[in-house]
Structures are given as C-alpha cells and as structure tokens.
Amino acid sequence: DIVMTQSPDSLAVSLGERATINCKSSQSVLHSSNNKNYLTWYQQKPGQPPKLLIYWASTRESGVPDRFSGSGSGTDFTLTISSLQAEDVAVYYCQQHFSSPITFGQGTRLEIK
Amino acid sequence: QVQLQQWGAGLLKPSETLSLTCAVHGGSFSGFLWSWIRQSPGKGLEWIGRITHSESTDYNPSLKSRVTISVDTSKNQFSLKLSSVSAADTAVYYCARGREGRNIFGIWGQGTMVTVSS
Numbered sequence: 001d002i003v004m005t006q007s008p009d010s011l012a013v014s015l016g017e018r019a020t021i022n023c024k025s026s027q028s029v030l031h032s033s034n035n036k037n038y039l040t041w042y043q044q045k046p047g048q049p050p051k052l053l054i055y056w057a058s059t060r061e062s063g064v065p066d067r068f069s070g071s072g073s074g075t076d077f078t079l080t081i082s083s084l085q086a087e088d089v090a091v092y093y094c095q096q097h098f099s100s101p102i103t104f105g106q107g108t109r110l111e112i113k
Numbered sequence: 114q115v116q117l118q119q120w121g122a123g124l125l126k127p128s129e130t131l132s133l134t135c136a137v138h139g140g141s142f143s144g145f146l147w148s149w150i151r152q153s154p155g156k157g158l159e160w161i162g163r164i165t166h167s168e169s170t171d172y173n174p175s176l177k178s179r180v181t182i183s184v185d186t187s188k189n190q191f192s193l194k195l196s197s198v199s200a201a202d203t204a205v206y207y208c209a210r211g212r213e214g215r216n217i218f219g220i221w222g223q224g225t226m227v228t229v230s231s
Contacts, residue, residue, distance in 0.1 A: 040218070052218060107157050107158075
C-alpha cells in the first residue's frame, strides 16, 4: 500500500495569512503514461462528507475559491491557502489513486490563530 | 445535479452483517467508479472498495475477505455488505462517485453512522 503522510497534524493560522499543508507519499504517484500525479485534496467540516478541492495535484475543482492551490510532483505535494478565511477551518486530507488500495493521509486540522 | 442518497441499519451486534445501499439521483450510472469509504470516530478515511456499472470490483485487501459490493443498474443503486462485524467496524460509512473514470471522489453521500455494540 502507498502510505500518505501529512504534516503538520494541526495548524493555526491568522485570518488573511497563508496556510500550507504538506503531503508525502511512500512512493511516486506520477504516472508516466500521462504525466499526471494521482493526488487529490479534500476539505472536511464537522458533520459533513469530504469536499473535493484539488485533483491531479493542481487542478482546482469547479467552484473552489482560487485562494486554494495545489502543487508538487512525484512524492511531495502541498496544499496552499493564500489568505485564510474563517470558513476554511476544517480538516484537510490528501489521497492517492495511483494504485489500489486507495489511501488517504491522516488529515491536517486547520484552525484560526 | 447528481446526488447520492444512502441508507441502511445503524446499529448492529458483533458478528452481524452490515448492509448499506446508495442510490444515484440525477445522473448516469455508467462510466463512473462507485466507492464505499468509511471514517472511524475521530479518525481518518479508509477506502473499502469500488464497483463499476459492469460489476467490476476492487476491494481493500484489509477488508476483502468480508466485503461484497454489488450494483443494481435498473435502480441506479449500489450496495455494501460487510460480514462478521466487530466494534472496530464502528464508523461513518460514505458512498462516493469517482469522476473521470478515476477514484477522484467529487460527489459523496450524506454518510451513515454504523455502531457495532453488544
């Protein structure tokens, strides 16, 4: 199984400041056939299912604010929120779908400082 | 607007079989991957398995011996059965649709809390 490790486990950022969450996979999730990274980011708020934010490592889902961006390739990825808003308080997960079984990171809890 | 509506028993005794169903409203069933994912209280997300409209399945090896995912295309529904449950199977269970023929989960069901207790 590909192990996904996120850092930090929790993060407190001031409103309007940048938040950065990292995700590392135990093996590359870059597929040579299409040069795509099989890496997805989700946001989960209490009592709700996860919401798709970013797929193919850097493609923003329709309707997701442009303050959310994804970057990275191979085994190291980053989710960045450029200017934190109150509604961004949530747990964020990365996920790989390069190989089965699909696996998720342990989550990063983002709070307001 | 595609929506997933899921239902099933929320309280089970150890050794019973968990059974959940997810109905797809407002969209096609074919061409997508349909998954079950669970989340234990206060913990992260665990992928259980997925099925296609042609009944091709893929299961998480950690659960494979106890899991069956099936599909009823005439009703636009797919189902999860997990046998011989224990307290470790207590979790919120979600159904989800994978987009672009991949396991990119863009649409989720509302979640069903399943508790296993004697």
